Amino acid sequence: MSPIDREKAIVFDIQRFSIHDGPGIRTSVFLKGCPLSCEWCHNPEAQNKNPRLMYKNSLCRKCGLCISACEQGVHTFDASGNHIVNFDFCKISGQCIKTCCYEALSISGTWYSVDELLEEIKSDFPYFKIGNEGGVTFTGGEPMLWSEFIAAFAEIAKDISICIETSGYAPTKAFKDVLPKIDMFLFDWKITNKEKHVKYCGASNELILENLKFLHEQGANIILRLPIIPGVNDDDEHFLGIAKIMHDFNSIIAAEILPYHSIGKSKVEWFGLKNQKMFSVPTQDQKLFWLKRLKELGVKNILLT
Ligand code: SF4
Ligand code: SF4
Known part of the structure; x- marks a missing residue:
């Protein structure tokens, strides 16, 4: 990648006034491309790095x-x-x-330079100041594919809080490089069983666990995000794995349950996607049971989103 390329990324959505993607009122910037292929992905069009x-x-x-x-x-x-x-x-x-x-008809995915992105979102800055907590959250796809872009953006947006929502599946060096500039990582833990992780997400969870350990050791602010998919990972093997992580990495600020939803369904038609799997949408009782079970297993500071 040339120095110029490092300062550009493909953005497929910008959502303003987000209140679930980190502290305060935030602008969520969705970057295209992901090395995983989770079967329940609600942004399946973002797995491919190219515009579509x-x-x-x-x-x-x-x-x-x-x-x-x-x-x-x-x-x-x-x-x-x-x-x-x-x-x-x-x-x-x-x-x-x-x-x-x-x-x-439209195209999903537009190249942005860091300057263009800053220009695009600078009208949001006053909202970030409400409660002094807001800022920009990079999500995706897997935003760590664009870690150099994020670092370059952080350089020019010095006073803005920056969070990254990540699957954790990226080189540890990329996390090391962005770490000083990032206020919080919203870090997914999808499936504890390694073989099941390969089956449903397309890769092992070993690197993800290594990166979580690294960020924890470095004192990063971390929220653990828990996508729970009925029939895939709503079982005690996974819940015990979550409890162990929250125990072992005890400075993780909180855990958030993200129950499966079927928002990806309409995208099958919009983007002509093949082989997109659908799962059953959990009832409120199921969600409350997951919350109760995780609390019983000793997980503190956990909430249902
Ligand atoms: S997408 Fe439909 S409405 Fe648009 S130009 Fe084609 S046929 Fe016409
Ligand atoms: S990590 Fe996220 S964006 Fe990537 S495939 Fe999984 S759910 Fe989709």
């Missing part, structure tokens, strides 16, 4: 203008008049988007 075409059938008026605009043959209608999008042919030229008057 997005098509919303609910907004499409079937005018057909995109068909002639696209030289790659991405858009066609079938015999019944349904709009078929061949996402795999798309070269992200953006020609079809220019012709669509109904905002049915």
Whole structure:
């Protein structure tokens, strides 16, 4: 990567007034790309690092203008008049988007330099000052893929609190490099059983545990985030693993249960994703049971989000 590239990243969303992504009122910046492939991922379009075409059938008026605009043959209608999008042919030229008057087409993922990102979010700064706790949270995807960008952003946004929401699956050196500039890590612990972690997330959890240990030893502020997926990790093996982590790394500030939700479902259509799995959405009783069970196992400072 050239020095210039290090100061650019692909952003696929910016959400303002977030109150669940770290302390205070925050602007969440979603960076594209992830080395994991969690089956329950609610941003599956973000796993690939490259920009991707997005098509919303609910907004499409079937005018057909995109068909002639696209030289790659991405858009066609079938015999019944349904709009078929061949996402795999798309070269992200953006020609079809220019012709669509109904905002049915867009690109997810835009290159930003650190200066452009600062310019984009500087109108949010007054909100960060409410309670003096707010700031920017980098999330994704896996934002640690862009650790040099985050470090460069922190250099020019010196007075802004910066948090990183991470799967923990990144080189330890990347964590070491950003650590002095980061106020808090929202660190996922997904599945305690190593084989199950490989099966459901596409990689082992060993590096993740090493990084959690490293951050803890360095005195980083850490919130442990716990995605709980019915039938995948809502069992005592995992809950005992969580209790052990909270015991062994006892300066972790708190743990947050993130119950599975099906928000990723609509994205299957928008991005033409294949093989996206769906799980059952937990009831309120299930969620409260998880909270109770983890407390019984000795986990303190735990809450349900
Ligand atoms: S241009 Fe837009 S509204 Fe018209 S067919 Fe294409 S996606 Fe649908
Ligand atoms: S780590 Fe997060 S972004 Fe990456 S695949 Fe898992 S849930 Fe999705």
